[in-house]
Amino acid sequence: MAIFLTEHSRILVQGITGTEGARHTRRMVAAGSTVVAGVVPNRDGQRLDDIPIFGDVASAVAATGADVSVVFVPPRFAKAAVLEAVDASVPLTVVVTEGIPVHDSVEFVARARAAGVRIIGPNCPGLISPGQSNAGIIPADIAKRGRIGLVSKSGTLTYQLMHELRDFGFTSCVGIGGDPVAGTSHIDCLAAFEADPETDAIVLIGEIGGDAEERAAAFVRDHVTKPVVGYVAGFTAPPGRTMGHAGAIVSGSSGTAAAKKSALEAAGVAVGTTPTETAQLMRDLLAS
Amino acid sequence: MDLFEHQAHDLFALHDIPTGRRRVALTPAEAAAAAAAIGGKVVIKAQVKTGGRGKAGGVRLASSPDEAAHAAERILGMDIHGHTVHSVLVTDASEIVAEYYVALLLDRAAGGFLALLSGAGGMDIESAPPELLVRAPLDIDGGLTDGLALSLCADAGLPSEVAPVLTALWRLLRAEDATLVEINPLALLADGTIRALDGKITLDDNASFRHPQHAGLAAAAPADPREAAAARKHLNYVKLDGSVGVIGNGAGLVMSTLDVVAAAGEAHGGVTPANFLDIGGGASARVMADSLEIVLADPDVTAVLVNVFGGITACDAVADGILQAYWQLTDGGGPLRAPLIVRMDGNNAEKGRRMLVAAALPGVLTAETMDGAATLAAAMARQEAP
Numbered sequence: 001m002a003i004f005l006t007e008h009s010r011i012l013v014q015g016i017t018g019t020e021g022a023r024h025t026r027r028m029v030a031a032g033s034t035v036v037a038g039v040v041p042n043r044d045g046q047r048l049d050d051i052p053i054f055g056d057v058a059s060a061v062a063a064t065g066a067d068v069s070v071v072f073v074p075p076r077f078a079k080a081a082v083l084e085a086v087d088a089s090v091p092l093t094v095v096v097t098e099g100i101p102v103h104d105s106v107e108f109v110a111r112a113r114a115a116g117v118r119i120i121g122p123n124c125p126g127l128i129s130p131g132q133s134n135a136g137i138i139p140a141d142i143a144k145r146g147r148i149g150l151v152s153k154s155g156t157l158t159y160q161l162m163h164e165l166r167d168f169g170f171t172s173c174v175g176i177g178g179d180p181v182a183g184t185s186h187i188d189c190l191a192a193f194e195a196d197p198e199t200d201a202i203v204l205i206g207e208i209g210g211d212a213e214e215r216a217a218a219f220v221r222d223h224v225t226k227p228v229v230g231y232v233a234g235f236t237a238p239p240g241r242t243m244g245h246a247g248a249i250v251s252g253s254s255g256t257a258a259a260k261k262s263a264l265e266a267a268g269v270a271v272g273t274t275p276t277e278t279a280q281l282m283r284d285l286l287a288s
Numbered sequence: 289m290d291l292f293e294h295q296a297h298d299l300f301a302l303h304d305i306p307t308g309r310r311r312v313a314l315t316p317a318e319a320a321a322a323a324a325a326i327g328g329k330v331v332i333k334a335q336v337k338t339g340g341r342g343k344a345g346g347v348r349l350a351s352s353p354d355e356a357a358h359a360a361e362r363i364l365g366m367d368i369h370g371h372t373v374h375s376v377l378v379t380d381a382s383e384i385v386a387e388y389y390v391a392l393l394l395d396r397a398a399g400g401f402l403a404l405l406s407g408a409g410g411m412d413i414e415s416a417p418p419e420l421l422v423r424a425p426l427d428i429d430g431g432l433t434d435g436l437a438l439s440l441c442a443d444a445g446l447p448s449e450v451a452p453v454l455t456a457l458w459r460l461l462r463a464e465d466a467t468l469v470e471i472n473p474l475a476l477l478a479d480g481t482i483r484a485l486d487g488k489i490t491l492d493d494n495a496s497f498r499h500p501q502h503a504g505l506a507a508a509a510p511a512d513p514r515e516a517a518a519a520r521k522h523l524n525y526v527k528l529d530g531s532v533g534v535i536g537n538g539a540g541l542v543m544s545t546l547d548v549v550a551a552a553g554e555a556h557g558g559v560t561p562a563n564f565l566d567i568g569g570g571a572s573a574r575v576m577a578d579s580l581e582i583v584l585a586d587p588d589v590t591a592v593l594v595n596v597f598g599g600i601t602a603c604d605a606v607a608d609g610i611l612q613a614y615w616q617l618t619d620g621g622g623p624l625r626a627p628l629i630v631r632m633d634g635n636n637a638e639k640g641r642r643m644l645v646a647a648a649l650p651g652v653l654t655a656e657t658m659d660g661a662a663t664l665a666a667a668m669a670r671q672e673a674p
């Protein structure tokens with residue numbers, strides 16, 4: 001097994017004929033993903049290489065049995081595209097697009113929750129289950145299949161940790177994206193890794209801002225039995241400005257890298273001070 | 289994008305939220321003229337994009353144009369929490385009976401919007417007891433209806449006259465793509481009317497494509513000349529206090545690089561990073577040259593660390609970018625102003641490193657690991673320090 005994405009996943013790509021869409025579709029195919037359809041309005045009946053293109057998601061799903069959508073549609077049209085996938089009951093939609101207005105994200109995340117389907121992103125690199133499938137833009141050849149699960153907001157930090165632990169390999173690596181509103185949280189991934197029999201240990205990567213890491217720490221303490229190793233970036237980042245009182249009222253004192261690190265450590269998570277040290281903590285843990 | 293109070297008030301007026309008469313003044317003379325035009329008692333308020341202006345002495349009462357000029361004189365140029373005051377708002381002084389707090393904002397954790405209301409508004413809202421604060425998640429599709437607004441007011445002990453302000457705030461939030469609208473205080477005046485006496489609005493920059501009317505609200509170019517230059521080249525650069533210039537790809541990795549440099553610097557006399565610079569996905573020669581130029585223009589920089597993980601962009605392309613940038617910046621001649629340490633991992637990293645080693649450029653070093661590169665950069669930065 002793996003989480004959210006397996007060798008059985010059948011991927012459709014929304015915006016498959018755009019520069020990014022076409023390029024990453026070919027990379028996904030080269031990585032062994034099963035890409036069964038593209039969706040581009042007004043291009044029904046065309047093809048990208050040998051992948052059939054449909055005018056809308058519902059037709060693509062009906063014809064191909066696609067159960068994952070990867071969205072490369074530009075910000076202006078992204079909300080409509082994601083809602084189309086949600087309304088077609090696609091179980092998993094990965095929104096790679098960067099720069100989507102947050103009101104649009106709130107709308108499609110709410111709609112997905114009501115429909116009981118999952119969104120990963122927006123503004124995310126997607127997810128990979130090495131050796132099985134790749135949905136998004138994570139380079140496929142960094143690491144092989146193994147028994148570690150990884151969740152992170154940051155794409156390049158995901159790649160760095162995958163690289164550091166490439167000899168151990170991963171069940172799934174999920175880039176949940178850096179936008180203020182995301183369809184899938186650290187906690188959703190922790191819960192899925194905890195439930196996945198092939199995942200033995202988890203890497204949790206966080207960064208400054210918000211309180212997602214603090215909440216993830218509480219979840220680890222209460223619900224995760226598998227060992228978790230953490231990393232938090234942003235100790236030396238200058239403090240951001242705060243507008244008004246609302247931010248402080250809502251998030252209290254959380255948000256700094258130091259606060260996140262101590263929350264994780266209090267929950268029993270070993271936290272590294274550099275990506276390399278974090279990888280070493282995982283090595284020690286898996287060796288013992 | 290955060291707005292000034294006077295800009296927030298203009299949006300309030302546009303969305304039928306009552307505000308006072310007002311003018312913006314850049315000089316004491318302009319403040320006097322504004323006070324004369326408004327007539328009667330006025331309040332002179334520092335226009336800075338931060339809270340706590342009242343407590344910092346940035347809000348003053350004036351009963352005549354002369355007093356207004358004098359108040360403006362004291363406020364202009366003030367520093368409030370790191371923000372210099374360049375303009376003041378002159379507005380009529382209200383006779384306040386009660387101060388309320390109302391805000392609508394994005395709740396990141398919940399992935400939706402939230403209403404916050406309190407009868408204990410004013411400058412001490414942060415220390416108001418939590419039981420005096422009503423918080424309610426808002427359904428994005430249902431919105432803030434008249435009925436919900438009335439019941440929230442009742443819960444918070446606010447008069448029902450506040451309800452229309454709440455629904456108007458919701459319309460503003462949705463129509464303008466705001467992530468925060470806050471009024472503190474929303475005041476009940478002696479004549480029984482409700483008026484916004486303060487206003488904080490944050491607009492979502494991602495939505496600017498559908499709000500051409502917001503273009504005029506955009507903040508002036510950043511004060512730091514290098515931040516301004518970087519913004520013109522679409523590079524994400526933030527000036528910091530140290531001496532190691534940092535260039536990397538991806539915000540997370542660059543943030544991590546800053547931490548690793550600072551940690552390595554502890555063993556080298558407290559060397560710290562000079563900047564944050566994220567070149568994003570592509571690392572073309574052009575982007576690399578622009579980045580090096582901006583980082584090296586900072587006189588504090590005594591060594592530069594380039595830390596790239598080759599994902600989509602392969603490391604040989606990055607190495608090529610560095611080589612071309614080097615030639616561009618040195619006109620084919622001598623070394624760069626400061627040593628350059630390059631660390632690459634990922635796609636074609638070995639090939640990229642070999643290209644740099646083979647070119648044997650003076651002052652360009654490669655490192656195998658991120659920690660090793662940071663240590664080398666910290667040591668070089670200290671050695672090169674004036």
Ligand SMILES: Nc1ncnc2c1ncn2[C@@H]1O[C@H](COP(=O)(O)OP(=O)(O)OP(=O)(O)O)[C@@H](O)[C@H]1O
Nearest residue numbers: 331339340341342380381382410411472473485486
């Ligand atoms: N037009 C006005 N007439 C009368 N009193 C005013 C007026 N504007 C502000 N005040 C008083 O000054 C106080 C502080 O002003 P304001 O809330 O605008 O600034 P602030 O201190 O920056 O706010 P915050 O702390 O909410 O960031 C208000 O709580 C109110 O009592």
Ligand SMILES: [Mg+2]
Nearest residue numbers: 410472473486
């Ligand atoms: Mg105020």
